[in-house]
Amino acid sequence: MVNSRQFLTGSEVFVRAAIDSGAGFMFGYPITPASEILSGWINSGKKYLQTEDEIAAGFALCGAVLGGEKAFTATSGPGNILMQDGLSMAEGMRLPFVMVAAQRGGPSSGTVIYSQQEVILSCFGGNGEGMRFVYSPSNLSELYKFTRKAFNDAWHYRFPAIILTDGYLLKTKGVIDFAKIGEIKNISPRALVPKDSVVHWPNIYTFEEELYQEIKLAKDDFEKVAEDIADCESYQTDKADILLVAHGIVGAAAKEAVDELRKKGINAGLFRPITLRPLARKKLDKIAGQESVKKIVVVESSLGQLARIIRDQIAPEICAEFAYMQYPGLGIETEAIVDFVAGLRVVSGEI
Amino acid sequence: MNDNNQNSPSKFCAGCGHPIVLLALGKTLEEMGLSKQAVLGLDIGCSLLAINFLPINTFHTHHGRVSPTMVGFKKARQDSICLGYTGDGGAYAIGLQSLLHSAKRDEPITVLVVNNTVYAMTGGQTAPTTLKGQKTITDPDGCKNAPILGPELMRQVADPKAFLARTAVNDIKQAREFIKKAIETQQAGHFSLIEFLSFCPTNWRTKGQETLEYLENLKKVFKIGVI
Ligand SMILES: Cc1ncc(C[n+]2csc(CCOP(=O)(O)OP(=O)(O)O)c2C)c(N)n1
Ligand code: SF4
Numbered sequence: 137m138v139n140s141r142q143f144l145t146g147s148e149v150f151v152r153a154a155i156d157s158g159a160g161f162m163f164g165y166p167i168t169p170a171s172e173i174l175s176g177w178i179n180s181g182k183k184y185l186q187t188e189d190e191i192a193a194g195f196a197l198c199g200a201v202l203g204g205e206k207a208f209t210a211t212s213g214p215g216n217i218l219m220q221d222g223l224s225m226a227e228g229m230r231l232p233f234v235m236v237a238a239q240r241g242g243p244s245s246g247t248v249i250y251s252q253q254e255v256i257l258s259c260f261g262g263n264g265e266g267m268r269f270v271y272s273p274s275n276l277s278e279l280y281k282f283t284r285k286a287f288n289d290a291w292h293y294r295f296p297a298i299i300l301t302d303g304y305l306l307k308t309k310g311v312i313d314f315a316k317i318g319e320i321k322n323i324s325p326r327a328l329v330p331k332d333s334v335v336h337w338p339n340i341y342t343f344e345e346e347l348y349q350e351i352k353l354a355k356d357d358f359e360k361v362a363e364d365i366a367d368c369e370s371y372q373t374d375k376a377d378i379l380l381v382a383h384g385i386v387g388a389a390a391k392e393a394v395d396e397l398r399k400k401g402i403n404a405g406l407f408r409p410i411t412l413r414p415l416a417r418k419k420l421d422k423i424a425g426q427e428s429v430k431k432i433v434v435v436e437s438s439l440g441q442l443a444r445i446i447r448d449q450i451a452p453e454i455c456a457e458f459a460y461m462q463y464p465g466l467g468i469e470t471e472a473i474v475d476f477v478a479g480l481r482v483v484s485g486e487i
Numbered sequence: 488m489n490d491n492n493q494n495s496p497s498k499f500c501a502g503c504g505h506p507i508v509l510l511a512l513g514k515t516l517e518e519m520g521l522s523k524q525a526v527l528g529l530d531i532g533c534s535l536l537a538i539n540f541l542p543i544n545t546f547h548t549h550h551g552r553v554s555p556t557m558v559g560f561k562k563a564r565q566d567s568i569c570l571g572y573t574g575d576g577g578a579y580a581i582g583l584q585s586l587l588h589s590a591k592r593d594e595p596i597t598v599l600v601v602n603n604t605v606y607a608m609t610g611g612q613t614a615p616t617t618l619k620g621q622k623t624i625t626d627p628d629g630c631k632n633a634p635i636l637g638p639e640l641m642r643q644v645a646d647p648k649a650f651l652a653r654t655a656v657n658d659i660k661q662a663r664e665f666i667k668k669a670i671e672t673q674q675a676g677h678f679s680l681i682e683f684l685s686f687c688p689t690n691w692r693t694k695g696q697e698t699l700e701y702l703e704n705l706k707k708v709f710k711i712g713v714i
């Protein structure tokens with residue numbers, strides 16, 4: 137057997153996950169930091185098309201999945217904006233559109249490595265209601281696992297699925313132990329436009345009521361599957377005083393910060409949403425609703441995009457105060473989180 | 488806009504050219520024994536009204552996005568006959584970049600462009616094919632520039648084996664001949680595009696014979712034949 141432990145970059149991990157998921161085709165347009173996924177895929181000898189822009193990549197992806205091919209795209213920042221066009225069609229027609237959004241700093245062309253500013257765009261971009269699955273892995277092994285899951289969930293439940301990561305994680309090189317992840321079974325793709333019968337499949341309607349019925353059906357389905365899909369990590373949250381909320385690689389730093397804070401005698405815990413759409417709201421309410429929780433500190437590399445989602449979804453009766461640590465487009469390290477939280481306690485006179 | 492015919496099986500206005508193109512397509516596919524393999528992607532424009540016009544697999548895409556969608560479909564199902572059905576606005580304005588690159592890469596799809604020289608669905612605004620001097624909602628004093636000649640433009644970038652042609656809805660025999668040739672070209676692995684000069688009495692504000700004369704007049708600018 138080959139060694140189950142391998143030393144890989146995030147991009148390589150993603151490509152491996154896409155291959156293991158049974159994906160057969162990639163559509164893409166080069167953009168840092170997602171380009172290495174395209175080249176990695178090509179170097180693996182897999183089928184691909186470099187399109188004229190991200191709009192074409194998105195629609196070609198819609199076409200391929202309509203034809204029954206497990207396919208995907210990868211993009212970032214300005215490309216993620218253009219991709220929302222095809223994603224909107226995918227949302228309207230419930231297509232298993234799988235995409236990696238490798239966040240880069242914004243607005244505009246911004247920077248290319250570190251950012252969590254594509255949260256709202258990835259969750260709610262387009263003119264729909266955000267009926268898509270969005271996974272935010274915090275390390276290489278989660279990147280692998282949730283990419284596999286994204287393909288499966290997209291084809292099983294027929295919703296678009298986005299793996300939301302960033303330039304930093306894609307460039308990170310580390311050891312990943314596939315044996316620890318274990319075996320994951322693939323959901324087979326099927327021809328959405330059938331081969332042996334005829335469909336007339338609209339995405340534009342004459343009457344408001346027709347569209348309303350479609351949206352309602354999608355909403356009901358989305359809510360039903362939310363129970364299965366919604367995922368999070370809860371770390372040291374039992375009777376925590378201070379609840380950190382962070383996702384992706386900032387979530388990884390926040391987890392370490394919890395340990396450091398506890399060493400200092402600060403009773404911190406972490407709620408780390410792994411899916412941003414749908415959010416594990418029941419779990420969040422349970423954790424944040426504990427009497428012990430005095431403060432909810434949302435930490436993110438953006439000016440409040442995660443906070444917006446958390447505040448929107450958390451049960452209204454939860455009365456812990458919110459605090460925000462926001463560094464848009466900047467890396468956030470463990471020490472900075474520790475200092476920030478310790479500082480909060482000084483300000484509120486608790487230390 | 489097209490709401491004068493809500494209850495009839497065809498949603499197109501009376502005298503519209505779209506149904507003529509669609510019937511020619513349906514008949515040709517049937518004759519070639521390809522109705523089952525055929526997949527018709529619709530651009531948004533009056534093209535969208537074709538959703539249940541033919542007994543073949545049909546779906547809507549977005550305005551300007553039918554060609555990349557069919558490119559993707561063809562990658563997934565190489566034995567399908569991929570047909571992108573679009574207006575002149577969808578083809579040569581918002582969708583031009585993708586159309587040009589599909590031709591440049593010689594993607595084996597067939598694009599059918601219904602050229603009525605206006606944005607018909609949205610009420611008669613200027614299209615990339617609007618004639619110089621033609622008055623529209625957005626060019627009340629007449630359009631100032633010459634129209635884009637689609638197939639001729641594609642010829643600049645397309646493979647020599649690509650089939651590019653223009654015909655008109657008042658010559659069904661030629662229309663069907665070209666459709667057959669275009670599909671054969673796709674089967675041989677190459678790009679094909681046919682532009683159909685088509686009636687839009689609603690936005691041209693013409694009746695009967697006038698509509699026909701209007702179309703004939705277009706042929707002076709848009710040359711009929713293989714390009
Ligand atoms: C992205 C986008 N922009 C604008 C529109 C509005 N729109 C719908 S159809 C159309 C023009 C259609 O013109 P054409 O492609 O020539 O088709 P026709 O209706 O003339 O057959 C426009 C601008 C849209 N649906 N989507
Ligand atoms: S193209 Fe013109 S005539 Fe035909 S349906 Fe549209 S508005 Fe009516």
Ligand SMILES: [Mg+2]
Nearest residue numbers: 574575605607
């Ligand atoms: Mg038109």
